[in-house]
Each structure stands twice: as structure tokens, then as C-alpha cells.
Amino acid sequence: MIRSILCAAAAGALLAVPAGAQTPRFEPRPCQPAIEGARCGTVQVPENRDAPGRMIALNVLVLPARSATPAREAITFFGGGPGQAATEFARGVAGVFAPLRDERDLLFIDQRGTGRSGVLNCPLRDTANPQSYLDDFLPPAAVARCREALSRTADLTRYGYTELAHDVDAVRAALGYERLDLQGGSYGTRAAMVYLRNYPARVRSVVLQSGVPPEYYPPADYARDLDAALAGLAAECRAEAACAAAFPDPVGEARAVADRLDAARGVAEIVDPLSGARLRLTVSRGTFVETVRRMMYDPGQARGVPLLIHRAFEGDLRPVARASLQDRRNMERTGGLGLYLAITCGEDVPFIDLAAAAADNGRTLGGDYRVRQQAEACRGWPRYALPADYHQTFRSDVPALLTSGALDPATPPRWGEAGAAAFPNGVHLVVPQAGHGYRGMVGSACVDSLVIEFLRQGAARGLDTSCVRNVRRHPFVVEAPAESITLDHAAVARFAGTYAGTAGQRPMKMRIESLDGVLRGTVGGDRVIATPLSATTFRWEGFAPGYLLEFSEDGSTLNLRTPGDPPVALTRTP
DSSP, rough: HHHHHHHHHHHOOOOBGGGBBBOOOOEEEEOOOOOTOOOOEEEEEESTSSOOSSSSEEEEEOOSSSSSSSSSSEEEEEEEEOOOOOOHHHHHHHHGGGGGGGGGGGEEEHHHHTTTTTTTOOOOHHHHHHHHHSSSSOOHHHHHHHHHHHHHTOOOOOHHHHHHHHHHHHHHHHHHHHEEEEETTTTHHHHHHHHHHHHHGGGEEEEESSOOOOOOTTTTTHHHHHHHHHHHHHHHHHHHHHHHHOOOHHHHHHHHHHHHHHHEEEEEEEEEETTOOEEEEOOOOOHHHHOOOOOOOOTHHHHTHHHHHHHHHHHHHHHHHHHHHHHHHHHHHHHOOHHHHHEEEEETTGGGGGHHTTTTTTTTTSSSHHHHHHHHTTTOOOOOOOOOOTTTTOOOOOOEEEEEETTSSSSSSHHHHHHHHHHEEEEEEEEOOOOOOOOOOOTTTTHHHHHHHHHHTOTTTTTGGGGGGBOOOOOOOOOOOOOOOOHHHHHHHTEEEEEEEETTTTTEEEEEEEEEEEEEEOOOOEEEEEESSSSSSEEEETSTOOOOOOOTTSSSSSEEEEEOOOOOEEEEOO
């Protein structure tokens, strides 16, 4: 399908649609970054369909089907966030869901306001001041400045999910697909459901993972759902002998830390994982709780939560400061925070009962911290009109596969259950021990294989889902990693150089530089600081415990260690 469309687009052809109207044109352009076999381009759509003027060039990436006669449906992937650009995870999806390309194109569209589709970039932090990353989750003054800057060129009332639905259908028509299979995760599930509601005849099937249905108003329930998820994590810790012995009461310790930080901020001294500078940072209750909540999204990080809480309980806030700084820098780096604010300030926060959220103070670990932060950030943000039934549950006979993580602190299984009730031809899977995602868990390939099978057959009935019961997290981390030591310049500088080897089946090269008593490694353009734990062992700063560099005494070889994986052996090159 995509091969013929690209040729037609390059020749300036237009495809006809009913009533004589013309579809938008697909204009090819190089992929950035390049992905083998991918075809990229843009589709121009009006920012305001009611009063055409400014145009947005939607960034589109297609991984074409391998078949000479592909299906006339494409599988379309929606980013989450909101603010995640779909094309940014195309490479990973291409690997996991490669079998789907036997018959179908894989389609990625950067939602307007993300990626290369006119990103609404909203820098909220002072990059020269690392403390700014640990202060307010959404700094009000920075949000106001961002709103004013974006409003000079963009109509911020035109970036909701209804507009996205119309954009996606414009791309569908431009590329000539009859129907779409929809796959969304987190806020991407709402995007998929809004498209389905607006274009039901254009949808073959839907996959909804960690659902955010229109009737849910994040972050209204974050505090309550964090309490439930943390209680579940603590119960699982008690079921593992080593974890139970090391951390008998994670929930009680978390509350004690929060109460202490309510009285006075804590202090943590760490090494900046970007610059290598020594930092003295303060940690508030809100930052501590939000760090725990965010770590529980990912099963790999969640296994270190009881340890992080216990270290904080004993007065050591360095793990909290490291995790929070890394997480918020990542949020800022991905861009799209302007779209996050446009959607949440237009579709969620105005409908939250602020008084009810305030009543959570003292009853939940998080209280109304996130609700207050977002309500203040949304003050003055332009709102847009929503359809009268936008927040109401709707029914669809389209085949659906829904997945939820049993310990998800953001979109717990009850939202998957609500979604399943709306899809009589749907199946809801609850992945044990999973959080907001399930990747990296033992047996997680089972879930991916079920998604592939579902999308191939376009039906949920008959799926053998028994393997989901065997998915599990890796054991909890119970030993506190060693803290950094101080080495003189010569003891560190001897490891500088370029190291090369093979990671899996792929060649790997790492450049190591010596700074002021630390090392800086560069892989694929990313630079990360490593601090010494011993004369030959260094720890990556900003990563979870267990990410190590182990050098030979003479510095000729280097082993990279990551938790749960075999070491990667690299050799110093001339």
C-alpha cells in the first residue's frame, strides 16, 4: 500500500474522497533518525479547522509490510504522556512487533504539538540550577512564561484529542488505508478511543494498554492509587524472605519520611550525572512522594522502591535525589510539555473536585500535591470546548484487547475493567506485579505475543491468555549499593580511552573521558558520569543500583554490568 502512495505523492497526485473533496497530500522527506526500510513524510493539516490559516506539517513514519499485497489496514501507534512523539518509539516497536509486518504497514504519526509536528516545547527548569528540577513538579512562573511564549504562534485551544482524531484520519486518507488497527498506551489509549468515537467505521480493532478513558480525570486519583499500589508492593516484599527481612514496613517508613519532610526539607549531596559536579540538593515531601510514584511505573525500578524508602527513613536522601533529578531531566528532554499542559488543562484538571482532593491530606501519602500543582499550572491556560458526551462512557463492538498492571499507581486495573465493559468483544488482561508497563519482566514476551496474535486475527475471542499468570518481576533489590569514594586524578585518568566490543549481536563502542575524579562515558551521543566505588569499579550516576563499569587493573578491558543481564566485555582500542 505505502509503496504506491509514496510514488503518487512524489508526483504531486491527490487521492479522491467522497463528495469530490480532496485528501491532504503525503509529501515524502528523509527519516530523522533513519530507520532501515522506513518511509517518512508530512501531511499538512490546518491548526484550526473552523478558521483555516496556520498549517501544521504532521510528521509521519511508515514501516511498510513485507508482503507484495499488503492488507488495506495499517496498525497505528499512539504516543502517551500526553506529549510523547509516536515516531520516537518506532524503532523499538519495529523489533517487538516485527511479525506484524508480514501483512500490514506500521504507522506512526507525531501528534500535533509533539516531535516534528510543531512541538510545543515548554522548558520549565533552569538547566544551570539542578535544584530547580527537584522543586515544584510544575513551576507556576515557568508555566506562565511558557504559555505566553507558545501563544504567540500557536492556538493552544486546538491541541486536544478531538483534533488529533481528525489529523489521524487525514493521514489515513492521504495514505489510502481503508481502516486502522489502533494501539495506544497510557494517554494514547484516550487518543485511540476518541478516534474510534469519531470514526467508528474506520477502525478494525483496538489495543488499549494502561487505559486513560475519557471519564477519568488524572491526576484526581493519583494519591489514592499510589497508596493501593504501594500496599501491594509491600505485600509482595513480605512474600520474599530477603525483602521481608530487610524492609519489614515500607508503607510505614514512607509515611514517616513524608511527615519528616513536611516539617523541614531534607538535604542530599550527590554527583551530577551530566557534569560530574558535586551538588547539594534539598528534597521536599512532594518530591519524595512523586519520586516513589514515578519509580513504580516501571517494574524494574519498582523493585528498588523498598530500598529507596528505607534509605530515606534512615536519613539518606541521596537515592531519592538521584532518581528525581534523572526522571525530571528526562521529562524535560523529551519536549512536548506544552502539549501535556494543553490536554490536561483542557480535558482533565477543570473537572476535578479540588475540595475532595484536599480532603486527602493526612489520609494518603501523596495528599493533594499533584492536584494542587496541576491546578495552579492550569490557571490561565486557554481551554477548548469539548463535545457534550466527551467524558461519558461509550459502547463499541470493535474487537478490543485491554491490558493493565496489577500495581499501576496511575491507571490501575479498574480503568481496564471499565473499558472492557464498553467493549463486549474485548478481553481485559491484568498483568501480575506490573506497573504502568510490563516490559523487562520475566515472561513479558507472553503479553507481546498476545498483542501480535490479536492484531493478526482482529478478534479477542479464542486467545489463550494463560501465560499471563506466569509474568513476574525480578526479585527486589535488598542490598544498598556502595557509595562513591574519592580517587586522585591519576587513578581515574588511567581508564580514559575508547573501548569496543559486541552487545548481543550489535557492535558497541564507548568513549571514556577523565574529569575531576570521575569518568564520563559517551555511547550513541549520550554522556553519563560514572563515580568510583573502588580502584577499578565505577557506578553510573543517575541509573538504578547495579549499573557498573568494571575495569581490569591495567585498564585494557572493561565489563559493563546491568542488573539481570550478562556483562558486556569491551576492549580498549588503540
